[in-house]
Amino acid sequence: MSLDAQDPTPHTHAHGHGHHHGSYLTPKGGVGTVIWDWMTTIDHKKIGVMYLFAVLFMFFLGGAAALAVRTELFYPVRTETTMVAKISETGAPVLDESGKPVMVANTKVTGQFLANLTGNGDAQSIAEGNKIYNRIFTLHGAIMVFMVIVPSIPASLGNFLLPLMIGAKDVAFPRLNLLSWYIYVFGSVFAVASIFGGGVDTGWTFYTPYSTTTDAGHWRVVFMVLSAFILGFSSILTGMNFVVTVHKLRAPGMGWFDMPLFVWGIYSTAIIQVLATPVIGITLLLLTMERLFRIGIFDPALGGDPVLYQHFFWFYSHPVVYVMILPGMAIINETVAVHSRKRIFGYRAIAFASLGIAAVSFLVWGHHMFTSMSELASTVFSALTFLVAIPTAVKVFNWIATLYKGSITFNTPMVYTLIFLFLFTIGGLTGLPLGTLATDVHLHDSYFVVAHFHYVMMGGTIMALMAGMHHWWPKMFGKMYNEAGGITGALLVFVGFNITFFTQFFLGSQGMPRRYASYPTVDNDFQILHQTSTIGSFVILVGFLVHLLVFVHSLIAGKKAPANPWGGLTLEWQADSPPDEHNFTHEPIVTHGPYDYDDVVPPHWDPKDWPMPPPLPGAPARTTMAHAPSKPEI
Amino acid sequence: MTTLPTSQSLPDLHEKKKPLWSRYVHGHHWRSQTEEFDGLKLGFWLFLTTEVLLFAGIFCAYCLFRAMYPGAWAEGSGSLNWQWGALNTIVLLLSSYTMAAAIYCFQTDQQKRGRMNLLITIISGAAFVAIKLVFEYYPKWTMGKRPGSLFDYPFATDPHVPLWWSVYYCGTALHALHVIIGMILIARVYVKSLKGQYGPTYYTGVEVAGLYWHLVDLIWIFLFPLLYLIH
Numbered sequence: 058m059s060l061d062a063q064d065p066t067p068h069t070h071a072h073g074h075g076h077h078h079g080s081y082l083t084p085k086g087g088v089g090t091v092i093w094d095w096m097t098t099i100d101h102k103k104i105g106v107m108y109l110f111a112v113l114f115m116f117f118l119g120g121a122a123a124l125a126v127r128t129e130l131f132y133p134v135r136t137e138t139t140m141v142a143k144i145s146e147t148g149a150p151v152l153d154e155s156g157k158p159v160m161v162a163n164t165k166v167t168g169q170f171l172a173n174l175t176g177n178g179d180a181q182s183i184a185e186g187n188k189i190y191n192r193i194f195t196l197h198g199a200i201m202v203f204m205v206i207v208p209s210i211p212a213s214l215g216n217f218l219l220p221l222m223i224g225a226k227d228v229a230f231p232r233l234n235l236l237s238w239y240i241y242v243f244g245s246v247f248a249v250a251s252i253f254g255g256g257v258d259t260g261w262t263f264y265t266p267y268s269t270t271t272d273a274g275h276w277r278v279v280f281m282v283l284s285a286f287i288l289g290f291s292s293i294l295t296g297m298n299f300v301v302t303v304h305k306l307r308a309p310g311m312g313w314f315d316m317p318l319f320v321w322g323i324y325s326t327a328i329i330q331v332l333a334t335p336v337i338g339i340t341l342l343l344l345t346m347e348r349l350f351r352i353g354i355f356d357p358a359l360g361g362d363p364v365l366y367q368h369f370f371w372f373y374s375h376p377v378v379y380v381m382i383l384p385g386m387a388i389i390n391e392t393v394a395v396h397s398r399k400r401i402f403g404y405r406a407i408a409f410a411s412l413g414i415a416a417v418s419f420l421v422w423g424h425h426m427f428t429s430m431s432e433l434a435s436t437v438f439s440a441l442t443f444l445v446a447i448p449t450a451v452k453v454f455n456w457i458a459t460l461y462k463g464s465i466t467f468n469t470p471m472v473y474t475l476i477f478l479f480l481f482t483i484g485g486l487t488g489l490p491l492g493t494l495a496t497d498v499h500l501h502d503s504y505f506v507v508a509h510f511h512y513v514m515m516g517g518t519i520m521a522l523m524a525g526m527h528h529w530w531p532k533m534f535g536k537m538y539n540e541a542g543g544i545t546g547a548l549l550v551f552v553g554f555n556i557t558f559f560t561q562f563f564l565g566s567q568g569m570p571r572r573y574a575s576y577p578t579v580d581n582d583f584q585i586l587h588q589t590s591t592i593g594s595f596v597i598l599v600g601f602l603v604h605l606l607v608f609v610h611s612l613i614a615g616k617k618a619p620a621n622p623w624g625g626l627t628l629e630w631q632a633d634s635p636p637d638e639h640n641f642t643h644e645p646i647v648t649h650g651p652y653d654y655d656d657v658v659p660p661h662w663d664p665k666d667w668p669m670p671p672p673l674p675g676a677p678a679r680t681t682m683a684h685a686p687s688k689p690e691i
Numbered sequence: 692m693t694t695l696p697t698s699q700s701l702p703d704l705h706e707k708k709k710p711l712w713s714r715y716v717h718g719h720h721w722r723s724q725t726e727e728f729d730g731l732k733l734g735f736w737l738f739l740t741t742e743v744l745l746f747a748g749i750f751c752a753y754c755l756f757r758a759m760y761p762g763a764w765a766e767g768s769g770s771l772n773w774q775w776g777a778l779n780t781i782v783l784l785l786s787s788y789t790m791a792a793a794i795y796c797f798q799t800d801q802q803k804r805g806r807m808n809l810l811i812t813i814i815s816g817a818a819f820v821a822i823k824l825v826f827e828y829y830p831k832w833t834m835g836k837r838p839g840s841l842f843d844y845p846f847a848t849d850p851h852v853p854l855w856w857s858v859y860y861c862g863t864a865l866h867a868l869h870v871i872i873g874m875i876l877i878a879r880v881y882v883k884s885l886k887g888q889y890g891p892t893y894y895t896g897v898e899v900a901g902l903y904w905h906l907v908d909l910i911w912i913f914l915f916p917l918l919y920l921i922h
Contacts, residue, residue: 220720225720226719226720227720228720229720229730229734230731230734231718231720233734293738293741296737297734297737297738297741298734300733300734300737301730301733301734301737304730304733305721305726305729305730305733306720306721306730331737331740331741332740332741332744333744334741335741335742335744335745335747336744336745336747336748338745339744339745339746339747339748339749340748342865343748343752343861346838346857346861347839350838350839350840350841351839351840351841352838352839352840352841352857352860352861353838353839353840353853353854353857354752354756354839354854354857354858354861356839356840359839359840359851359853359854359857360756360759360760360763360850360851360853360854361756361854362755365752365755369748369751
């Protein structure tokens with residue numbers, strides 16, 4: 058299997074240079090050399106690729122946990138009591154005085170999947186089964202939040218593309234980047250150790266006093282908490298790296314408002330990472346102290362306050378959901394413009410909205426705790442939560458306006474972009490009844506919440522990640538993928554996702570609580586809704602397996618990718634596919650804006666024509682976005 | 692941050708006799724050494740921000756519980772010996788001075804003096820930790836003044852005093868840990884300076900260690916009055 062691109066055809070090197078040492082993927086020697094090279098690399102591209110594969114692996118692990126959860130919920134857990142004949146040790150039925158067999162009650166627990174799976178079916182204990190369920194959904198949450206979604210886009214695509222997009226040779230601190238990667242691995246090891254030790258049943262939120270008192274004497278909870286603590290450092294260092302990179306390493310001619318909006322999104326994310334993550338650091342540290350030494354700050358018996366933990370926890374965990382979505386939006390900025398071959402609508406609005414979301418995200422943490430606060434505090438947080446919806450909505454409208462009258466290609470990145478717009482909008486809109494106090498009283502801690510955050514996190518970030526992977530795969534690996542396969546996977550994921558999670562809105566509004574291993578079935582639709590949801594989750598699985606097949610096939614036998622298969626105007630498309638180890642062979646000079654479509658790229662543009670043909674006769678030559686003559690968009 | 696001219700001119704020798712700091716080559720992804728220096732400083736200031744936010748949790752807990760249990764807070768801080776705290780404050784302030792002096796020395800190519808200043812800074816840090824451990828933690832711990840459920844002092848009057856001790860130990864121990872980290876950073880700078888790594892045209896490592904040390908000092912400047920002085 059050869060991952061490196063062959064010598065690119067001459068026309069992609071109009072800039073002219075002498076050396077061709079292949080790409081960053083070209084092996085430098087034997088197996089040992091290659092392994093050592095990847096283990097000690099400070100190349101942002103290699104680090105990004107390693108993060109990508111790690112995140113995808115963790116995604117499948119967390120997904121397996123999700124499937125286990127959904128399978129458990131297919132049947133409600135029931136205890137059946139039947140009268141059976143009592144059997145003596147010899148095997149003969151015991152008879153009473155009148156010769157009739159003695160009947161005894163025989164209880165059987167039905168509907169448990171996980172208990173049976175782990176061999177506890179014989180124990181016939183509902184409590185045991187519930188404990189296992191609690192561990193599995195905690196696993197799902199902890200893996201997905203800390204090991205998948207938070208690092209997903211910034212550490213993988215962000216690492217790979219940020220320097221390329223601003224014309225830099227690497228991030229500001231390449232060795233710190235490698236350290237971030239190793240801290241991520243180290244933190245994940247702690248989590249895996251905790252899982253192998255039996256796992257944790259506190260929920261990924263580790264609420265006190267349960268997390269400080271449960272499983273006393275065992276190291277499992279501490280390991281999981283420490284895992285999240287360590288992963289936080291990886292996030293902080295990546296954030297620091299990106300902020301300095303954007304401030305200092307832009308190519309000459311690229312002002313702040315000449316940067317691709319992907320960079321604005323990653324930059325806003327990095328700001329949040331730097332400011333918010335230390336707070337979870339101290340929170341988890343204090344949690345560990347409370348658990349190990351019972352220092353009392355979260356313990357009411359000693360005068361402490363368990364709600365204080367919630368405040369500390371959500372002060373980080375709310376901004377972190379914006380760390381999750383902003384990079385997804387950053388990707389959509391790029392794919393929506395490139396694949397509708399149209400200038401993005403409202404560049405500055407989107408740029409400032411990204412910063413605005415980052416800023417307001419620090420003010421709304423209380424909406425995760427409406428039932429733990431006073432009415433006044435809840436009202437204030439509710440009002441602020443409505444505020445944060447505004448810049449988000451601005452972005453959605455701008456993307457739609459970009460599509461309008463664009464020249465849309467329905468390839469996999471665009472299909473995923475449209476999927477994102479649809480699913481993220483639903484996710485965002487369903488946040489409003491949760492942020493509204495009167496309705497939240499009813500919906501709090503129900504499946505409505507579960508559906509909402511899956512729509513924004515999976516329907517948002519993961520779909521955007523898929524869009525980004527399909528958009529930049531040719532750049533990263535130099536191979537095209539099977540387009541029909543990509544579309545098939547996308548549609549399967551889309552259909553499966555809606556079946557799984559749209560039904561959960563109904564479950565929630567009908568009163569199904571979250572994190573419950575079973576449910577009543579009298580006078581409600583719970584069972585059919587749960588079963589539908591479970592079937593949907595397996596459709597999602599099939600969709601992602603299709604994607605896996607398509608990507609593996611692409612690496613093995615995909616067509617060689619040109620430098621610019623989609624006609625993008627941002628700087629990464631000027632690098633080879635896959636890029637040279639040093640990104641650019643000479644300092645790139647910015648000669649046009651990142652979205653100068655209607656004036657620079659002629660219609661019916663052919664990827665083989667890269668570098669771009671000269672401007673059409675009559676079109677003014679332009680140096681940067683800032684000097685672009687204004688033109689009516691619609 | 693301009694570099695200052697050296698007072699002595701370099702002797703006319705071939706390459707390998709020239710000091711290491713004059714042969715420094717910036718990272719190839721930076722366009723100039725100035726850019727690298729500015730970038731590193733920006734990055735480090737961001738890191739210092741994260742350290743401040745880390746301690747913010749402790750300060751928040753302090754403020755909250757002080758408002759809830761003023762009696763416990765008065766009793767707790769009353770049982771601290773402010774003289775030891777003041778001594779530690781002076782030690783840290785002096786060490787901040789010597790750290791800044793070390794930077795100035797390397798900027799003016801006074802290698803020996805710079806190293807001496809670095810050494811004094813490290814020793815001051817060690818003194819800080821030693822004073823804290825020997826004269827504060829050990830006597831208090833053996834008396835029973837311990838955090839939370841470990842509290843065992845029979846003469847406490849306020850029922851929430853153990854909580855005060857929790858905040859005290861968490862805050863000061865976290866700070867002491869950062870003092871030790873700072874000492875390690877400065878020790879690394881010291882070892883590198885033995886080889887002539889730092890000089891008028893390149894002293895980034897010293898600057899960055901200095902920034903960290905000043906932050907450690909600053910955090911103590913906040914902890915000291917809150918814990919020792921306010922009643």
